[in-house]
Amino acid sequence: xxxxxxxxxxxxxxxxxxxxxxxxxxxxxxxxxxxxxxxxxxxxxxxxxxxxxxxxxxxxxxxxxxxxxxxxxxxxxxxxxxxxxxxxxxxxxxxxxxxxxxxxxxxxxxxxxx
Amino acid sequence: xxxxxxxxxxxxxxxxxxxxxxxxxxxxxxxxxxxxxxxxxxxxxxxxxxxxxxxxxxxxxxxxxxxxxxxxxxxxxxxxxxxxxxxxxxxxxxxxxxxxxxxxxxxxxxxxxxxxxxxxxxxxxxxxxxxxxxxxxxxxxxxxxxxxxxxxxxxxxxxxxxxxxxxxxxxxxxxxxxxxxxxxxxxxxxxxxxxxxxxxxxxxxxxxxxxxxxxxxxxxxxxxxxxxxxxxxxxxxxxxxxxxxxxxxxxxxxxxxxxxxxxxxxxxxxxxxxxxxxxxxxxxxxxxxxxxxxxxxxxxxxxxxxxxxxxxxxxxxxxxxxxxxxxxxxxxxxxxxxxxxxxxxxxxxxxxxxxxxxxxxxxxxxxxxxxxxxxxxxxxxxxxxxxxxxxxxxxxxxxxxxxxxxxxxxxxxxxxxxxxxxxxxxxxxxxxxxxxx
Numbered sequence: 348x349x350x351x352x353x354x355x356x357x358x359x360x361x362x363x364x365x366x367x368x369x370x371x372x373x374x375x376x377x378x379x380x381x382x383x384x385x386x387x388x389x390x391x392x393x394x395x396x397x398x399x400x401x402x403x404x405x406x407x408x409x410x411x412x413x414x415x416x417x418x419x420x421x422x423x424x425x426x427x428x429x430x431x432x433x434x435x436x437x438x439x440x441x442x443x444x445x446x447x448x449x450x451x452x453x454x455x456x457x458x459x460x461x
Numbered sequence: 462x463x464x465x466x467x468x469x470x471x472x473x474x475x476x477x478x479x480x481x482x483x484x485x486x487x488x489x490x491x492x493x494x495x496x497x498x499x500x501x502x503x504x505x506x507x508x509x510x511x512x513x514x515x516x517x518x519x520x521x522x523x524x525x526x527x528x529x530x531x532x533x534x535x536x537x538x539x540x541x542x543x544x545x546x547x548x549x550x551x552x553x554x555x556x557x558x559x560x561x562x563x564x565x566x567x568x569x570x571x572x573x574x575x576x577x578x579x580x581x582x583x584x585x586x587x588x589x590x591x592x593x594x595x596x597x598x599x600x601x602x603x604x605x606x607x608x609x610x611x612x613x614x615x616x617x618x619x620x621x622x623x624x625x626x627x628x629x630x631x632x633x634x635x636x637x638x639x640x641x642x643x644x645x646x647x648x649x650x651x652x653x654x655x656x657x658x659x660x661x662x663x664x665x666x667x668x669x670x671x672x673x674x675x676x677x678x679x680x681x682x683x684x685x686x687x688x689x690x691x692x693x694x695x696x697x698x699x700x701x702x703x704x705x706x707x708x709x710x711x712x713x714x715x716x717x718x719x720x721x722x723x724x725x726x727x728x729x730x731x732x733x734x735x736x737x738x739x740x741x742x743x744x745x746x747x748x749x750x751x752x753x754x755x756x757x758x759x760x761x762x763x764x765x766x767x768x769x770x771x772x773x774x775x776x777x778x779x780x781x782x783x784x785x786x787x788x789x790x791x792x793x794x795x796x797x798x799x800x801x802x803x804x805x806x807x808x809x810x811x812x813x814x815x816x817x818x819x820x821x822x823x824x825x826x827x828x829x830x831x832x833x834x835x836x837x838x839x840x841x842x843x844x845x846x847x848x849x850x851x852x853x854x855x856x857x858x859x860x861x862x863x864x865x866x867x868x869x870x871x872x873x874x875x876x877x878x879x880x881x882x883x884x885x886x887x888x889x890x891x892x893x894x895x896x897x898x
Contacts, residue, residue: 411876
């Protein structure tokens with residue numbers, strides 16, 4: 348009985364500590380997290396749509412999902428490199444990489460969309 | 462001398478068109494007919510029939526069947542357009558005519574009338590068998606009917622039959638109904654039921670049978686009732702027409718003029734139906750009636766006039782053709798509502814009835830099916846008594862070219878939206894990220 352209570356307490360304590368730690372992150376990182384969430388959400392909508400309607404223009408489906416997944420991946424990379432504890436690259440260089448990679452990604456997406 | 466040559470050449474060129482008055486696709490009615498007889502008395506005893514043929518413009522050439530100088534063709538060209546065999550007891554034809562040459566004559570599209578009678582020779586039976594009609598094997602058998610015979614003072618053995626079982630076809634027997642029964646005295650024949658080209662024109666009642674009238678019946682007769690046909694016609698696949706009759710005497714003047722009274726009925730007809738029957742039937746056999754031609758087969762896309770070399774799937778197209786019927790002297794438009802066209806590749810993908818404008822032009826429009834390949838426009842028209850039309854025109858059908866598909870697919874709009882929204886999101890985010898303090 349004590350152990351149950353303690354595991355529940357542990358879970359709650361863990362959750363609270365995560366929330367407070369997250370509240371302490373800088374605002375620009377939170378903005379990147381929001382952006383990642385938006386991309387994943389768009390990808391989920393497309394997968395649900397394909398599950399209902401069928402995969403007829405499969406290339407369009409892949410292109411749409413890939414644009415969301417690619418955006419999410421590039422945004423995560425940017426978040427890692429912009430963090431104050433990351434010392435290998437200056438954040439301006441990270442942002443420039445992010446922009447160029449996104450350009451290439453969207454070029455590919457537009458071609459594959461049909 | 463020069464004047465003589467000018468006159469000579471001018472007269473030849475004027476007379477030349479008149480020399481070409483034989484059977485041709487433009488004028489399907491036969492012109493020159495060879496009539497082979499057993500003996501020349503038939504020429505006078507059947508003169509009524511021959512005169513009716515002559516008055517319709519036929520060129521009759523009477524010869525004895527064993528005349529050594531008769532020939533159907535010379536140097537590869539046929540001398541006659543039709544053949545009438547009124548020689549039931551001939552054993553061997555004279556000249557260059559034999560069963561094979563008669564069959565070749567029919568195979569090349571010419572018409573034939575064969576009349577057998579009691580004691581018909583094996584030769585005539587062989588000609589009839591080649592045409593699809595089997596006479597009774599007993600050489601002295603005649604058709605006897607003890608219930609539907611014709612009342613007469615002289616013949617008491619009921620071999621003279623009065624029959625009104627005629628085929629129901631206005632094309633073959635004419636539009637005017639034959640009211641009097643048709644007299645018949647001769648041998649009967651049977652038709653193979655599988656054969657779809659041969660038709661019974663005059664048949665007997667179920668009480669008729671084929672047997673020797675002079676001897677007692679010891680075994681059941683081989684031909685009975687509805688198997689027996691008295692007069693049959695065959696329309697071959699090349700549209701040659703053959704008439705086979707089991708009695709030569711039914712075409713004679715005597716039978717044409719005699720009155721007829723069926724046994725058991727009180728109506729006495731003044732004139733038998735034989736003359737009308739044979740006159741109308743010979744009009745059909747010699748292609749004066751019921752001969753169709755189909756010309757001007759055209760197809761094009763809706764809205765255009767020229768014929769494309771190939772179609773694309775899901776095209777709208779129009780198919781048209783003209784059908785004319787020979788009326789004996791000119792081509793009249795043929796009016797019917799059951800001519801169909803098939804768009805065929807191994808099986809008909811489209812089957813449509815053509816609508817006509819009452820002037821012989823049949824047309825319809827339909828959409829090419831969603832299958833590509835090599836198709837045929839097929840018209841297969843077979844109606845009782847009319848020539849069969851069998852037309853086929855090949856046309857390829859191609860699939861869409863890569864730029865003929867729809868540009869934007871409606872089902873993919875969410876994917877288009879997602880891709881553009883991520884682009885817009887990236888743009889807005891980069892501004893926010895850069896100008897965020």
